[in-house]
Amino acid sequence: MVRKKRVKKTRKSAPRPSRTSKPRDKVKLVFNNLLLFVILTVISLILFNIVSNMILVNLFQIMVIAFGFISVGLLVALIVLLILRTVKKSK
DSSP: OOOOOOOOOOOOOOOOOOOOOOHHHHHHHHHHHHHHHHHHHHHHHHHHHHOOOHHHHHHHHHHHHHHHHHHHHHHHHHHHHHHHHHHHHHO
C-alpha cells in the first residue's frame, strides 16, 4: 500500500516594520559615544601618568591607545554623518 504524502501548511511571517532611523538620531548616538570614549581616553591618560606600578602603566597605556582609536573612528563617522546631512539639505 502506498501512503499519500501530507502537505505541510506554511505560515506566513508577519510583516516587520523597517528599521530606518532618522539621521538626527544617528548623529546624536555617534556624538554621545564619541563624548564617552573621549572622556575614557582622558581618564586613562591621567591614570597612565599618575600610576607608578609597571603593570598598571602598561594597562592604562593599552587603554589609552584603544580608546583613542575608537574615538578617532567615531569622529570620522560623525563628520561623515554631518556631511551627508548637509548634502541632503542642499538638494
